[in-house]
Amino acid sequence: MKIVVIIPTYNERENIGRMLDILVKDEFSKIKNHKMEVLVVDGQSPDGTSEVVNEKMKKYKQVNLLLTNKGGLGADYAKGMKYAIEKMKADAVFEFDADFQHDPGDIKRLVAAMDLGADYVIGSRYIPGGAIPKEWGMHRKFLSFFGSLFARVVLLMLNVHDMTSGFKLTKTEFLKKVDLDHLLSRYYAYKIHILHDVVKLGAKIVEVPIVFYERKEGSSKISRKDLFDSFRVVILLRLRDSKRFIKFGIVGTVGYMLNALGLEFFSGVKVTQDLANFFLEWKGSWPLSIASEPSAWAAAFAAEVAILSNFILNNYWTFASKRITNPLRFLWKFSHFNLTSAGAVVIQFLVVGLAVSLFGDTPLVRQLSLVVAVGVFIVPYNYTMYNVFIWKTWKVPGLRWLQNRRVD
C-alpha cells in the first residue's frame, strides 16, 4: 500500500524540519511492507515553513509540498486529502500534526492495526493507555472530554471513544466516498464530519491508544469559536441522520390534528347521528350501547381521516424516494396499510364511545378520550403492527405465513 502522512502546517518553522528528518530517516525505514510518503500542506505560513520543507525535499524524495491559502484546518486537510488521492495515488492517509504533540513513533503502531484489518485507525486519547497532556488546565481537559462525549452520545457512536483526535489513518477507498468538497466545517470540526461519514460507510474502526503531548514550540491555532463550530457540526449531522424520523414525527402530528378536528366535525354531522340511531335499541345494554353514541362513530371516521393523511404524506414526503405511483399498486398498498391500521379505528371507536357514554358527550370528554386512545393504545398498537407487518423486524412464529407474504 502507498501511505501518505498529511501534515498541515501554519507557522511551524521550529517543528517541521526536525519532524521530517525523524519521519523519513527513522520511522519510515521501520515500516517495510508499505510505501511511505509525506505531504506537507502549508497555509503559506509567513514564518517560512515552506522554505524549510523545500530544503528537505532536495534531500528526501518522499517529501511533497502543497501550498494553500490557509483556508482553515478542515479546508486545507480536504485539499491535502484530494491531492494525496488524485495526484499521489495514496491507498491510505494519515492525519498528523507538525508540532510533536503526536509521537512519530506511533505511526508504525497505527499502520500495524491497519495491517490487521482495520479500515480506519484512530489514535485515541480516551482508551486505556491513551492520555491528554498533564499540563492542560482543568477547563481544556473538561472541554475535550465532554465535547467528545457529547458528540458520541448525540451521534450514537458510543463505541468510538475519541471523536476529535487529530491522529488517524484512513483507507482512501472510504475517503473517496466522503464529499470532501462539502464538509460541514472548514475548521477543526471537519474531523467529526469525516469520522461520522466513514463510520456510516461501514468501515472497520480500530482505536489505538496514543499519548497526546503538550506542544513545545510554536503556538496553538485552536480557538474558542471551534467549540461552537463543533457543537454546530454535531447537531447538523444528527439532523441529517434523523431527517426521515423528524418527517415521520411531523406526519404523525398532522395526523393527530386532523384526527382531533375530524372527531369534532363528525360528531355533529347527520351520518353519525343516523348510524347511532340505527343502534338505538342497544342503548341500555352495555357494552353494545357504545354503538348508539354518535361520537363513537365520529371517532372511527376521524381515525380513518388520520390514516388517509398518514398514508398520503408518508408516501409523498417521508418515503418520497420509494413513492408508489402506479394507481393499482397504490390502491393495493393503501388497503394493506388500512388493514394494519384497522385496529386503530376499532380502538378509537371503543375508547371514545365508552368515555362519552360514561361521562357525557362533551368536547372535553371527546378530546381527552382521544388523547388516551392514541397515547395509550394506538401508538403501541401501530408500533407492534409496523414491526410485525411493515418492517417485519419481529418474527412471530404463529404468523410466519402472513409475515412472509410479499405485499410490495
Ligand SMILES: Nc1nc2c(ncn2[C@@H]2O[C@H](COP(=O)(O)OP(=O)(O)OP(=O)(O)O)[C@@H](O)[C@H]2O)c(=O)[nH]1
Ligand atoms: N495548513 C494549515 N494548517 C493549520 C491550520 N490551522 C492549524 N494548522 C496546523 O494543524 C496542526 C494542528 O493545529 P494546532 O494549533 O496544533 O491544534 P491542536 O494541536 O489541536 O492544539 P494545541 O494543543 O494548542 O497545539 C498544526 O500542525 C498546525 O500548524 C490551517 O488553517 N491551515
Ligand SMILES: [Mg+2]
Ligand atoms: Mg497542536
